[in-house]
Amino acid sequence: MTKTFDVTAIGNAIVDVLAQADDTLLAAHRLPKGAMNLIDAEAAERLYAIMGAGIESSGGSAGNTIAGIAALGGRGAYIGKVADDQLGQVFMHDIHAVGVAYDTRPLSGGLPTARCLIFVTPDAQRTMQTFLGATTQLGPEDVNMQYITGSKVL
Numbered sequence: 001m002t003k004t005f006d007v008t009a010i011g012n013a014i015v016d017v018l019a020q021a022d023d024t025l026l027a028a029h030r031l032p033k034g035a036m037n038l039i040d041a042e043a044a045e046r047l048y049a050i051m052g053a054g055i056e057s058s059g060g061s062a063g064n065t066i067a068g069i070a071a072l073g074g075r076g077a078y079i080g081k082v083a084d085d086q087l088g089q090v091f092m093h094d095i096h097a098v099g100v101a102y103d104t105r106p107l108s109g110g111l112p113t114a115r116c117l118i119f120v121t122p123d124a125q126r127t128m129q130t131f132l133g134a135t136t137q138l139g140p141e142d143v144n145m146q147y148i149t150g151s152k153v154l
Contacts, residue, residue: 004150005101006074010143011062012135013080013104014114015087019054021119026127031119036128044131047117056087058094059116060135070099077101077147081138087113088134104142107134 026033029050039047058067066076078095082088084106091113095102114133118126148154 003152004075005077005147005152007066007069007153008077008079008147008151009062009066010079010138010154011065012060012114012132013058013063013078013082013091014060014116014130014132014135015091016057016059016116016118017048017051017054018057018118018120019051021052021121021127023121025050026119026121031127031129033121033127034125036130039129039131041112041131041133043129044112044115044117044133047129048115051117051119056090058091060114063091063095066100067095067098077144077151079104079138079143079147081107081135081142082113083107083111083134085112087115101147103144104138107137110134111137 066078069076078100081104082091088106111133114131114135116128116130118128120126
Protein backbone atom coordinates (compact mmCIF):
# COMPACT_ATOMS: atom_id res chain seq x y z
CA MET A 1 0.00 0.00 0.00
CA THR A 2 1.40 3.40 -1.02
CA LYS A 3 1.64 5.93 1.80
CA THR A 4 0.82 9.62 1.28
CA PHE A 5 3.42 10.84 3.79
CA ASP A 6 6.89 9.77 4.75
CA VAL A 7 6.45 11.12 8.28
CA THR A 8 3.67 12.57 10.42
CA ALA A 9 4.77 14.47 13.50
CA ILE A 10 2.67 15.30 16.55
CA GLY A 11 3.95 17.94 18.93
CA ASN A 12 3.85 21.33 20.57
CA ALA A 13 3.19 24.01 17.96
CA ILE A 14 5.40 26.81 19.26
CA VAL A 15 6.51 30.10 17.73
CA ASP A 16 10.05 31.11 18.68
CA VAL A 17 10.60 34.82 19.25
CA LEU A 18 14.32 35.66 19.21
CA ALA A 19 15.70 39.03 20.30
CA GLN A 20 19.07 40.41 21.31
CA ALA A 21 19.48 41.14 25.02
CA ASP A 22 22.23 41.93 27.47
CA ASP A 23 23.12 40.55 30.88
CA THR A 24 21.65 43.63 32.58
CA LEU A 25 18.20 42.92 31.12
CA LEU A 26 18.38 39.27 32.18
CA ALA A 27 19.40 40.23 35.72
CA ALA A 28 16.73 42.92 35.99
CA HIS A 29 14.03 40.37 35.17
CA ARG A 30 15.59 37.47 37.11
CA LEU A 31 16.09 35.33 34.01
CA PRO A 32 18.76 32.66 34.61
CA LYS A 33 21.19 33.02 31.74
CA GLY A 34 21.25 30.02 29.41
CA ALA A 35 18.28 28.32 31.07
CA MET A 36 14.92 27.24 29.69
CA ASN A 37 11.95 27.87 31.96
CA LEU A 38 8.26 27.18 31.54
CA ILE A 39 6.21 30.31 32.20
CA ASP A 40 2.55 31.26 32.41
CA ALA A 41 0.55 33.60 30.15
CA GLU A 42 1.08 36.63 32.37
CA ALA A 43 4.87 36.21 32.37
CA ALA A 44 4.84 35.62 28.59
CA GLU A 45 3.06 38.94 28.02
CA ARG A 46 5.29 40.81 30.47
CA LEU A 47 8.52 39.43 28.99
CA TYR A 48 7.40 39.93 25.39
CA ALA A 49 6.77 43.60 26.21
CA ILE A 50 10.39 44.11 27.33
CA MET A 51 12.00 42.31 24.39
CA GLY A 52 13.74 44.27 21.69
CA ALA A 53 12.87 43.86 18.02
CA GLY A 54 12.61 40.16 17.38
CA ILE A 55 12.43 37.49 14.74
CA GLU A 56 9.45 35.14 14.83
CA SER A 57 9.93 31.62 13.55
CA SER A 58 7.81 28.52 13.90
CA GLY A 59 9.34 25.95 16.15
CA GLY A 60 8.83 23.15 18.60
CA SER A 61 10.81 19.92 18.32
CA ALA A 62 8.28 18.05 16.20
CA GLY A 63 7.55 21.12 14.05
CA ASN A 64 11.24 21.70 13.40
CA THR A 65 11.75 18.02 12.61
CA ILE A 66 8.93 17.84 10.08
CA ALA A 67 10.04 21.12 8.47
CA GLY A 68 13.53 19.65 8.11
CA ILE A 69 12.14 16.50 6.51
CA ALA A 70 10.17 18.61 4.04
CA ALA A 71 13.25 20.74 3.28
CA LEU A 72 15.12 17.54 2.38
CA GLY A 73 12.36 16.46 -0.01
CA GLY A 74 10.29 14.29 2.31
CA ARG A 75 6.51 14.36 2.41
CA GLY A 76 5.35 15.39 5.86
CA ALA A 77 2.24 16.09 7.89
CA TYR A 78 1.95 17.77 11.26
CA ILE A 79 -0.55 17.68 14.12
CA GLY A 80 -0.29 20.43 16.74
CA LYS A 81 -2.54 23.11 18.24
CA VAL A 82 -2.25 26.88 17.85
CA ALA A 83 -4.73 29.61 18.71
CA ASP A 84 -6.62 31.79 16.28
CA ASP A 85 -4.26 34.72 16.89
CA GLN A 86 -1.29 36.48 15.27
CA LEU A 87 1.33 33.92 16.33
CA GLY A 88 -1.00 31.10 15.31
CA GLN A 89 -1.18 32.65 11.85
CA VAL A 90 2.63 32.83 11.77
CA PHE A 91 2.89 29.13 12.63
CA MET A 92 0.27 28.07 10.07
CA HIS A 93 1.91 30.16 7.35
CA ASP A 94 5.38 28.79 8.06
CA ILE A 95 4.39 25.12 8.21
CA HIS A 96 2.43 25.37 4.95
CA ALA A 97 5.21 27.41 3.28
CA VAL A 98 7.69 24.56 3.73
CA GLY A 99 5.22 22.12 2.16
CA VAL A 100 3.93 20.29 5.24
CA ALA A 101 0.30 19.16 5.39
CA TYR A 102 -1.33 20.77 8.43
CA ASP A 103 -5.03 21.13 9.12
CA THR A 104 -5.45 21.17 12.91
CA ARG A 105 -8.25 23.61 13.70
CA PRO A 106 -6.94 26.58 15.73
CA LEU A 107 -8.24 27.18 19.23
CA SER A 108 -10.80 29.98 19.28
CA GLY A 109 -10.89 31.80 22.60
CA GLY A 110 -8.92 30.67 25.59
CA LEU A 111 -5.17 30.29 25.65
CA PRO A 112 -2.98 32.04 23.05
CA THR A 113 -0.49 30.29 20.78
CA ALA A 114 2.54 28.79 22.51
CA ARG A 115 5.72 30.78 22.29
CA CYS A 116 9.33 30.49 23.30
CA LEU A 117 10.80 33.91 24.10
CA ILE A 118 14.52 33.63 23.43
CA PHE A 119 16.86 36.29 24.76
CA VAL A 120 20.22 36.06 22.95
CA THR A 121 23.17 37.74 24.67
CA PRO A 122 26.36 38.92 22.91
CA ASP A 123 28.17 35.75 24.05
CA ALA A 124 25.57 33.70 22.08
CA GLN A 125 23.84 32.31 25.19
CA ARG A 126 20.13 31.65 24.71
CA THR A 127 17.83 32.24 27.65
CA MET A 128 14.47 30.69 26.84
CA GLN A 129 11.14 31.37 28.50
CA THR A 130 8.48 29.02 27.15
CA PHE A 131 4.71 29.37 27.41
CA LEU A 132 2.88 26.27 26.15
CA GLY A 133 -0.51 27.97 25.74
CA ALA A 134 -2.91 26.56 23.14
CA THR A 135 -0.75 23.52 22.47
CA THR A 136 -1.91 22.11 25.82
CA GLN A 137 -5.42 21.96 24.38
CA LEU A 138 -4.56 19.42 21.65
CA GLY A 139 -7.04 16.59 21.99
CA PRO A 140 -8.23 13.41 20.25
CA GLU A 141 -10.59 15.45 18.08
CA ASP A 142 -7.54 17.20 16.58
CA VAL A 143 -5.86 14.01 15.35
CA ASN A 144 -6.26 13.58 11.61
CA MET A 145 -6.37 9.80 11.25
CA GLN A 146 -5.65 10.08 7.52
CA TYR A 147 -2.27 11.54 8.44
CA ILE A 148 -1.65 8.67 10.84
CA THR A 149 -2.70 5.82 8.56
CA GLY A 150 -1.18 7.49 5.50
CA SER A 151 2.33 7.78 6.94
CA LYS A 152 5.31 5.48 6.77
CA VAL A 153 6.54 6.81 10.12
CA LEU A 154 4.72 8.50 12.99
